[in-house]
Amino acid sequence: MFAVTVRDHIMIAHSFRGAVFGPAQALHGATFVVDATFRRAELDADNIVVDIGLATEQLHDALADLTYTNLDDHPEFAGVNTTTEYLAQVVARRLAERAGDGRLGPHADGLAGITVTLHESHVASASYELTLT
Structure with missing residues (x-):
């Protein structure tokens, strides 16, 4: 399997509902490397x-x-509790939509999958892997 990875980042604020989240139930900020x-x-013909x-633009x-x-x-x-895992899924689905409607160009036609990883810090990250058909 061949793979290409591109990177960006987001800075957000959010809070969580539920005792499992402890102090993160309060409004807090996060910066994710994506x-x-x-x-x-x-590989395609090229x-x-x-x-x-x-891919970087999209x-x-x-x-x-x-x-x-x-x-x-x-x-x-x-x-919705916008956990790191959940946000990884949201971004993967957004990218899959862009692959499907041509915004990723004709080379995206043969993609087998997209994985999105959000890095919370240098020691923690979460991913979502989406299989394309």
């Missing part, structure tokens, strides 16, 4: 996985409405 990995079994420039666009916002006020997340 890696998006695009996979395919075989010997690439995906256009890296378009990752940035997929994050644009999240960065510098309080996710508690974001309509998409009403009533």
Whole structure:
């Protein structure tokens, strides 16, 4: 399996509901380094996985409405605990939509999957792996 990874970051504020989250139930900020990995079994006719420039642009666009916002006020997340794991899934699905509608270019047609990893710190991260059909 071949893979290409691009990176960006977001800065957000949010809070959680539930005793399991302890002090994180209060409003707090987070900065995530976001890696998006695009996979395919075989390289395309140009010997690439995906256009890296378009992948970088589309990752940035997929994050644009999240960065510098309080996710508690974001309509998409009403009533949702926006955990790192959950946000990784949201970003992966946004990128899959962009692959499907052509915003990632024609090279994205053969993608087998997308994995998004949000790094909370240098010691903790969460990922979501999406298989494309």
